[in-house]
Amino acid sequence: MSLLDKVFDAGLVGEGGAGFPTHIKLNCKVEYLLLNAAECEPLLHTDKYILRNFAGQILDALKETADLVEAGKVFIAVKAVNTEEIASIERAIAEKKSDARIFKLDNYYPAGDEQMLVYDITGRIVPPGQIPLKVGALVSNAATMLAIYDALSGKPLTHKFLTVAGRVKRPAVLRAPVGASFAECIAACGGAGIDGFNIIAGGPMMGGVYHGVEAENLPVTKVTSGILALPGEGNFIARNDAATVRQILSRAKSACIQCSFCTDLCPRRLIGHSLRPHRIMRKMAMMDFDKALEADDILREALICCGCGVCETFACPMALSPRQVNKYVKSRLKGERFEQKEALYPSPMRNYRKISPKKIMARMGLLEEYANWEENYIELAPKRVRIPCSQHIGAPAVPVVSAGDTVECGQLIAKAAEGKPSANVHASIPGRVVSADSVIVIEREA
Ligand code: SF4
Ligand code: SF4
Incomplete structure (x- = not known):
């Protein structure tokens, strides 16, 4: 059985983001395979744990994946400050005589944004609205790579x-x-x-x-x-959660001083994407949405906002939230695409505008x-689990068990929808199926 089939059977999806089915993502040829172990979200420690404890398994899976996608260059991206994790990978590389190389990232947020990662490692800029494949790179996170290792021996996620x-x-x-x-x-x-x-x-x-x-x-x-x-x-999270877009725009009418800090510090802007949140904010605060959309293409720039939150948590001196406004604009422009007309080149200020996670945490x-x-x-x-049939981008999986069935841990309980992007779902505990609809409930038997 091929690796792609094993990955499909195991129900793998990208564990670091929205959950794109992995068997579709791996069906490509690239120059670079990049393991994203930046773990740039400040309070998380999951990837670091995986690197310290499963470096050998990660390297085995990287090798199989690199062979599949014919990647000649394999990098493991980890922050330079994570010295213990780097030592663990170095030991595994030496032991396995692996060709994978470690890329030591600066300690900034969002170093793990895949477009930042691709630029930092390859020097290539992924065009706005595109994926790393466009520039010959495939990015996978540490948890997904560990799941690929398990899938190699037939173990589902x-x-x-x-x-x-x-x-x-x-x-x-x-x-x-x-x-x-x-x-x-x-x-x-x-x-x-x-x-x-x-x-x-x-x-x-x-x-x-x-x-x-x-x-x-x-x-x-x-x-x-x-x-x-x-x-x-x-x-910050509690305050921001309580504010509606209407309230933010109402405040922005008088409070947005058009300082453009949100644009100057925007990580996507800093690698050359034409995203100017200060102008989106001005249009949205001052104009009716439809009129603003007719006037020019400024609002469409919101389509290339990745929602990293640097603008609202760190940049804006007036406690406004360009991110939430962009999210709203995106929802209004669903299905549209943004094409960048200007040439792509990174800002010479980028290195000076990288923000440390600690500073962001202090602001928040x-x-x-x-x-x-x-x-x-x-x-x-x-004793009980509630397993959704849709945990991924694409069509929900279709249940293949019914209430009253007895299942083993790892047994297929919902099959990927045929002919659509989808992923299999498996029982995560042994027991009896209580109900099987869009969510499958399993209880351990006494
Ligand atoms: S959330 Fe703000 S800083 Fe992040 S990409 Fe969007 S506009 Fe830029
Ligand atoms: S940083 Fe805040 S005040 Fe400055 S332009 Fe952006 S939204 Fe307006």
Whole structure:
């Protein structure tokens, strides 16, 4: 069986982002294969754990993947400050006589944005709205590569390593079955030590924000890399979550001083993309949406915003949120594309405008959480899991089990939709199927 078939069977999706099915992504030929282990979201420690503990497996999977996509150059991108992780990879490279090379990244946010990564390593700029393949590169994150290693021996993706941190009593890297509830993950770490907390699914910069009471209904999925319990007030996330786009624009009418710091510090802008959030903000604050759209192409630039949040968390001196405005504009322009007319060239100021994660955490009021990390490791074994059939970009998988069936851990429970981008889904615990619709519920038998 080919590697692509094994990856398809194992139900792999990109674990570092929106969950694009891996068997489709790997069906290409490239010059560069880049392992993204930058882990640039400030409060997460999952990739670092994987690098320290599974460097050999990562190298084996990289070799197989490089052969498949015919990549002659293989790089493992890790921040230079992560010396323990670098030492672990160096030992594995020596042991396996691997051709993979380590690329030491600067400690800035968002070093792990794949377009930053490609530029930092290859010097090539991915055009706006395109993917790294356009410039001969394939980027995969550390967790996905470890899942490829498992898939090589026929093991499907059923468990996730994830960071549980913030104000939990005992922050940890957890190994949890897909479908475990966020509430159980937080409880396994001693619970949130605060009342009225927010939950962030992912990192503090780009993760989804939920209220603490929702934890019971949020399941770990194949793309969950972290769960953060953060105070529901007194920090940037809580304030920003409470503001609507209408409120932001209403404030921007008088408060946006058109300083253009949001544009000057925008990481995508700094590699040459034509994205000017200060101009989008001005148009949106001062003009009706349809008129602004007719006037020129400025609003369409929002389509190439990656949502990194540098503009709102660090750049804007007036506490406005260009990111949220861009997100709104994107939703209005769904299905449209942005074509850059100007030549692509990076800003000569880029190196001086890289922002350290610690500075961003200080601005966001999360320095205490940033410092509060002492690694523990926990294996979670819940009695019940709720596994969504859609954990990836594309069509949901189709259930192949029914209520009352008994399943083993690793058994196929939903098949990738035929002829569409989709991914298989497997049972993450052994037990009895309680219900099987868009979400498949399994309970361990006593
Ligand atoms: S979120 Fe802001 S800083 Fe990030 S890419 Fe979009 S406009 Fe640029
Ligand atoms: S940084 Fe803030 S105040 Fe300055 S132009 Fe951007 S949105 Fe306006």
